Amino acid sequence: MSTVDNAPRTESPRSKRAVIIATAIDRFGEEGFEHTKWATIADDVGIGQTALYHYFESKVHCLLTIMRLELSNSVERFKAATSAADDPAAALTAAVASAYEASPRDALQRRILQNHMDLLATKRPSKKEEEERLLCRSLVQEIEHNWTGLVQKGIDDGTFRVDDALLSARMLLALVVGVWRWYRPGGEMTLEQITEVMAEAAARLVDSAEVPARA
Amino acid sequence: MSTVDNAPRTESPRSKRAVIIATAIDRFGEEGFEHTKWATIADDVGIGQTALYHYFESKVHCLLTIMRLELSNSVERFKAATSAADDPAAALTAAVASAYEASPRDALQRRILQNHMDLLATKRPSKKEEEERLLCRSLVQEIEHNWTGLVQKGIDDGTFRVDDALLSARMLLALVVGVWRWYRPGGEMTLEQITEVMAEAAARLVDSAEVPARA
Numbered sequence: 001m002s003t004v005d006n007a008p009r010t011e012s013p014r015s016k017r018a019v020i021i022a023t024a025i026d027r028f029g030e031e032g033f034e035h036t037k038w039a040t041i042a043d044d045v046g047i048g049q050t051a052l053y054h055y056f057e058s059k060v061h062c063l064l065t066i067m068r069l070e071l072s073n074s075v076e077r078f079k080a081a082t083s084a085a086d087d088p089a090a091a092l093t094a095a096v097a098s099a100y101e102a103s104p105r106d107a108l109q110r111r112i113l114q115n116h117m118d119l120l121a122t123k124r125p126s127k128k129e130e131e132e133r134l135l136c137r138s139l140v141q142e143i144e145h146n147w148t149g150l151v152q153k154g155i156d157d158g159t160f161r162v163d164d165a166l167l168s169a170r171m172l173l174a175l176v177v178g179v180w181r182w183y184r185p186g187g188e189m190t191l192e193q194i195t196e197v198m199a200e201a202a203a204r205l206v207d208s209a210e211v212p213a214r215a
Numbered sequence: 216m217s218t219v220d221n222a223p224r225t226e227s228p229r230s231k232r233a234v235i236i237a238t239a240i241d242r243f244g245e246e247g248f249e250h251t252k253w254a255t256i257a258d259d260v261g262i263g264q265t266a267l268y269h270y271f272e273s274k275v276h277c278l279l280t281i282m283r284l285e286l287s288n289s290v291e292r293f294k295a296a297t298s299a300a301d302d303p304a305a306a307l308t309a310a311v312a313s314a315y316e317a318s319p320r321d322a323l324q325r326r327i328l329q330n331h332m333d334l335l336a337t338k339r340p341s342k343k344e345e346e347e348r349l350l351c352r353s354l355v356q357e358i359e360h361n362w363t364g365l366v367q368k369g370i371d372d373g374t375f376r377v378d379d380a381l382l383s384a385r386m387l388l389a390l391v392v393g394v395w396r397w398y399r400p401g402g403e404m405t406l407e408q409i410t411e412v413m414a415e416a417a418a419r420l421v422d423s424a425e426v427p428a429r430a
Binding site for chain 2: 031032033034035060111112115116117118119121122164167170171173174175177178179181182189197198201204205207
């Protein structure tokens with residue numbers, strides 16, 4: 001699911017919101033949030049700073065929105081991937097695979113999310129920023145809850161031979177998102193190769209009775 | 216090893232450097248870097264802004280220094296922990312354990328490091344910031360290299376039944392540092408409990424023939 005799809009459906013066709021978000025993802029992802037000047041986004045999009053402020057009141061507001069959209073996509077991807085799985089081992093493989101369904105821009109967006117999770121820890125001074133922050137926090141909890149539920153099912157039916165579903169879910173999430181630190185499109189490994197290796201690693205991590213075989 | 220120990224030995228006993236760093240770790244770690252005003256650090260330490268600039272030319276310069284000190288500590292901890300280990304399985308357990316030897320402030324420092332790794336991606340405009348960034352990058356490479364070497368030894372002697380030492384090292388690092396996202400001193404799990412569970416998880420991740428037994 002692309003970021004653009006996640007923009008509100010009520011937007012005017014002339015809205016620049018989607019293009020601002022895509023531009024910000026490219027800049028924040030490739031050059032870093034701290035390094036990117038807010039005015040540069042306006043220049044890239046070809047609008048003035050005043051017009052930019054119509055969509056986002058600050059660079060942080062835009063960043064939090066990018067993070068919220070990615071978290072929301074992550075929840076949807078997980079649901080879509082795991083709903084069709086017959087058993088916990090298949091659900092784990094599907095959930096891991098869904099994390100790596102990513103365009104190059106999605107990969108940047110996921111790296112941005114991982115690199116700015118500390119923003120979610122403290123109250124924001126502005127109302128719009130704070131709204132996005134609270135949405136992000138509740139989505140983070142939902143993701144942790146969903147992965148914990150998946151692991152718990154595997155523990156309950158004896159497939160996953162670990163004790164603590166929440167801790168195992170946190171480990172799985174750390175493992176899965178850690179890839180965005182080093183993955184680069186066109187790099188040594190393709191996302192297909194990463195998916196395969198990570199699905200196997202995830203199964204080992206929960207001591208699964210069914211570790212997927214490598215191709 | 217505490218941050219304060221890592222300050223240059225040539226510093227004057229009246230230097231405020233160590234206390235500035237400790238104060239910044241507390242503020243950046245508890246309230247977030249973005250959220251912390253640089254002037255607040257000066258106030259906390261009880262010095263003026265001019266005096267503060269004598270030590271660090273910017274908030275980012277201070278952050279990068281905190282990151283570099285933690286990365287440097289991490290290299291030293293790994294070496295100290297693994298040098299005495301008899302075999303790759305013992306070395307892995309020792310390396311994981313060394314990651315969780317942490318005071319509450321060390322835990323904050325490690326969270327700060329993880330939350331700002333994207334700062335290392337792009338050249339800094341100032342010379343002092345750029346110096347710290349390049350030191351950080353070379354330490355990150357050294358850490359990855361050291362963990363890869365540990366895994367490779369285990370692959371070579373048949374203890375770790377995985378194919379790719381570098382990829383496995385990256386997974387182990389993601390797993391190990393992921394804890395700093397959710398760990399809080401006084402929280403549900405102690406660092407001793409975390410050490411035990413993570414050592415076992417790390418062994419499973421590399422498909423070790425010797426997974427440490429839980430107490």
